[in-house]
Every structure is written in C-alpha cells, then in structure tokens.
Amino acid sequence: MTDSFTQLTPELRRRHRAEFRFQWAGRLAILIAIGFLVVMVSSIAVLGVGALQQTHIKLNVFLDPAQIDTNSLKEADYGRLVKSALKARFPDVSKRRDRRKLYGLISSEAAFTLREKVVQDPSLVGKTLKLWVIASDDVDMLIKGHVSSGAAGGEHRISDMEMRWIDEFRKSGDIETRFNSRFFWSGDSREPELAGIMSALMGSVFSLLVCFALSFPVGIMAAIYLEEFAPKNRWNDLIEVNINNLAAVPSIVFGLLGLAVFLNTFGLPRSSPLVGGMVLALMTLPTIIIASRAALRAVPPSIREAALGIGASPIQSTFHHVAPLALPGMLTGAIIGMARALGETAPLLMIGMVAFIVDVPTSFVEPATALPVQIFLWADSPERAFLEKTSAAIIVLLVFLVLMNIAAIVIRRKFENRF
C-alpha cells in the first residue's frame, strides 16, 4: 500500500483499465446497433419514398356528344374517348401495334377518372376537358429514373418510339409527378400505379382490434387468477410451463390450428379479420399472460398485506390495489404481443388472408389481407414499380408500429402518474 491517494498501484491501474474497456465495449455495441438500424431504415426509406409520388400525364379530352348519351352518362365508352385524345395528340401513329403501345402510356384508370368527372358535372359534355391522368407504371419508373431508356440495349421496357412520345409530353410540360394520395386511400391492384395500402391497413386494424379485444382481457384475467388466487401447487407449475412453451410455438402452427378449428370446424368466414384476429389472439395470449404475471409478482407484498390487514377481501385487494399497480407492466406486455401480431404473416397465410383484395374492408367478416401479407405479395410481384410500393408499405407498417408504441407509452404514463 502507498500513502498517497493519487499514487496508483498496478492493481488499481488494472481495475481502471478493465472499467475503461467495458465502457467502450458497451458504447461500441450500441453504436453498431444504431448503425444497422440507420442503414436498414434509410435504405427502405430511399427505396420507398418514390411511392409517395406518381407520374401524371395531361390529356385534352374532347367529350364528344355523339359518344355520350346524356341520359345514361355512366354507360358511355370513356376508354375510347381517352384513346381518341391520345390519338389526336400523336396523329402520325397509324400501326395497330404502335397504337396499342401509345394507349399503354397511361393507366387504365384514366377512363374511370374521366367518367367520374362527367357524372359529377354533365355540362362538360361537348367541351374539351384538360385532364391529368395517371401514367402507366413503366412511364412512372422512367420518369423517376429507375429504368434505363432507349438505345442502351439489353432489357428495357420502354422502346425508342415510346421514349419520343414521352419526350414530347415533357417538352410541352404535360407530364409531371404529383403527390400519390391514391397509395394511401385505395386497395390493392394488379397495376402497380393503382395499388394502394388501405385495404391491407384496414385488414390489419380490424385483425388487431379483434386480437386485442380477445387476448387482453383473457390474458390479464388468467394472469391475475394464476398469480393471486390459484393455489401454488403442481398444477399451477404445470400450467406455467405450458404457457411458457406456447409462447415459443412457431406462429404457423397457430395458423394451422385456426384453419382446422375456426374455419373447418366452426365454419367462420375465410380470409376475414375476425378469424385472423382470433388466430393472432391465440398467439399473443401467452406473451400477455407471462408479462402480466411478472408485473403482478413485482407488486410488493406489503400492498396486499396492507389491504387485507384492514379487512379488504382478496378480490378488493387485487382489483383496488395490486392490479392497478401492475397495469403499466401488463400494458407493456400487451403491446409487445400486439407488435408481434402486427408483423405476423405465416398464420394469416394459413387462414386465407393472403387473398388479392381490391375493396377496402369495412367490417370484421369481409375478406381482407394484412400489412405484412401485402408486403409479401408485392415483394413477389415482377413489376419494377412494386419494389417502391413494397418499401413504402414497410414504412407504413413501421409507422403503425411506432404509433402503437407511442400510444402504449402515453397510456402507461397516464396510469403511472396517478401517484
């Protein structure tokens, strides 16, 4: 030993070094984790941000009164009107094959857009309407610079002729990209330029509502019973072991169970968020029970004694004092379970929520799909334009997840802050 406080012995130096090393190892680990996160999120964001924009082309459509019967505005052939507008723009295209290519520049949706305009305002008939219509996905990709054009050779989906047309639109300022609100408000489509996330989003929302409504009350009640009331014996241990095992069961097994029991035995509607939510609830239940039991165990026994000591019944002690204190922990468990349910694909495939859904579901029993399944479907599609849709859908999923977590934190704070 030395007499001075400032003199370091070798032993002391070794301890300081060990501490220093440990601190930096920890910092490095966090740095690596953040690095991966940044790389992942930014790569998805870079790919997906394009989906927020959609290329539109301006057409001067002459609403020929000869083609539109004012008594049945809806039945007129608006597709033909759009095609005539294109033909009028490029009168030199005469070959049948080339014409079809010309028509292919714009999305098939254009006819419906036009019809809606005319039905809304019948006085337009007989006039020339300046209409911005959605360009086809190939044009969209070209404008966004994702596909090479022209003479470079090899594989390219845009021919020189199409390139010329597009350049002409460009020169006259008749082609531009606009905010793609369609992506958020419409359902799935075979055409990438028309595909939207809404049907999958609503499917996920409905499924999660069912999942939460089933698994949260059941899970919490089960946890409270097992932790506070059930006798601590071999049966209780056996149940605990089984619940822990269930939490580790691969999710596809729950999907098979749902298929066999909910669909085949009970005949519930296939592909519906109701069944999806029920399957997800089965999967989430063990997570919620385990987290809730841990939260209940963390409540100091002195609280129970205090309540029982002044003559509260076990039910009163549990529901007035113990459960409120454990609630934040229970909510955390529920949110972890729900987050897992939100990202789950496999069990939903088994019960048919992998269907191609164009209509946005409005109830629990309509066919629907879910966000992760939609991502899976789009990722599987050959069109180049679905790549950015896939990334954008992933962003939507992540935003949904973050919102759920924020909601959980807010609710937690609210309960914790009571005292």
Place this chain on the structure above:
Amino acid sequence: MSTPELKQQVYAENHAEAQAIHPIISARNVSVFYGENKALNDLSLDVPANQVTSLIGPSGCGKTTFLRCLNRMNDLIDICRVEGEILVADQDIYDPAVDVVTLRAHVGMVFQKANPFPKSIFENVAYGLRIHGLTNSKSELEGRVEHSLKRAGLWAEVSDRLDHSGTGLSGGQQQRLCIARTIAVEPRVILMDETCSALDPIATAKIEELMDELREKFTIIIVTHSMHQAARVSQHTAFFHMGELVEHGRTEQIFTSPRDKRTESYITGRIG
C-alpha cells in the same frame, strides 16, 4: 418445580389477573406449523382489554407468528397450519363460519414496514371506511378521516395536503398514516408488528405516546425488539423463546422479578 408445573402456575396467576381486567383475546393451546416445522408450541395466553401488551423475545421465537394468528394473516401462507383455539371477544376466530374480512376489520394490523397505499393521504384513510360501508355521506366520510388522522396525531402535519400521495411522507408520518388507516374502521384490537423498528427516536416517541392515548379505546398488542419500549409503553409483557411462551405477566413484574431464568437472561441482555 418442573417446567410444565411452573407453566401451569404462571398461567393460572396471569389468567386470574387478566380475567379481572376482562380478556379480549384468549389463546388456548395454540400450536402453529409451517409445513413440518413447529413455530409455536402449545401456547395459552390471555390479553386484557384496553391495555398495551408487548410480545418480546429473540428473533425467530414465534412472536410475530402469534401476532399474525390473531387476525388470520397467516392464512396467506399456504403451508401454515394453526391448532388450538383463539377467542377474540369470546368467538373462536378459526371457526369455519367466521368471515376473515369481518375479523380483520375488528382486529387491525400495523406492519413493520410502513405500507401506505400509493394513493392520496385522504384515500389511504378513507379506503377502509369505504369498503366496509361505514359512512353514508361524503361529509361523514371526511369527518371520520379527519378524526382518524387527528387521533393518529398526523392531522396538523397533513391537513393542508390531503390530496398528496401517502408515499411522499416521511417514514414516521407514513407509519402514523398506517395507524390512522387502521383505527379509521374502529377495530377492537390493534396489532403492531415492530412498528417502530425503522423509525428514529423522535418518531418512535410520537408513536409510543399515541399508543398510550389509543389504549383508552383499543386493545393494543405490540411485537418489539426494544426492551425499553416494552417497559415504557406496555402494561403487560409476554416473553417468547424458541416457539414457547415462557412467561407472561405485568410489565413491572417481568422486568423486575422474572420467574424464569431465560426471561432474566434475555432482559439483562445475555441471550437474544
């Protein structure tokens, strides 16, 4: 004189004395087991009403076990088993027909560690009144909360912040809040399990004063490790050792002329 005979004689004397003051609690041949372990062995004790009785003895001697038998808090421990008979106000509390909730309303308990609910000071005291339906109106409730806090000597310190959290008080205040909570439901007996062991001398003095005032209305049984405290606050003292009730009598007698050698050794500090 052999031990059983001595026990008999001591019991008879104390019994006569306690009878004169009217015992509110009578334990007859009580044995308590934790699984295979015998924690209390064939104990008989009368506790006189409106007096302070201290249970003293070295750690693990069974005094807390006995205390927890008196309001059946031992029911919470699955492996605990009680034999014999405990009468509170002439009713056998281990009778299957007895409602534990009602019993605990009559035999309140204050614990070693202050355990206020994480709610407001007012709610802490009002909770017992609410669950037992003891008040009919809000003003009556407020009146009884105030009365209880006054009796616990806490009113002056907290009257302006009844809506603050009970856990924000100091240790001594928390313990007095727990006492207020217990006396609010008007029990007959208050059990105090080393209530002052975590408190400083000033807070302890306050609670000891309180005990002296409270015994006019309530019977108080305390478990304490402080011989000075037992001598200061209690009229009766029972000495436990290794799961046996060794000696029981008036406090002056136990501290000045103990009959048993073990009692003498303990109070003079040779065992324990």
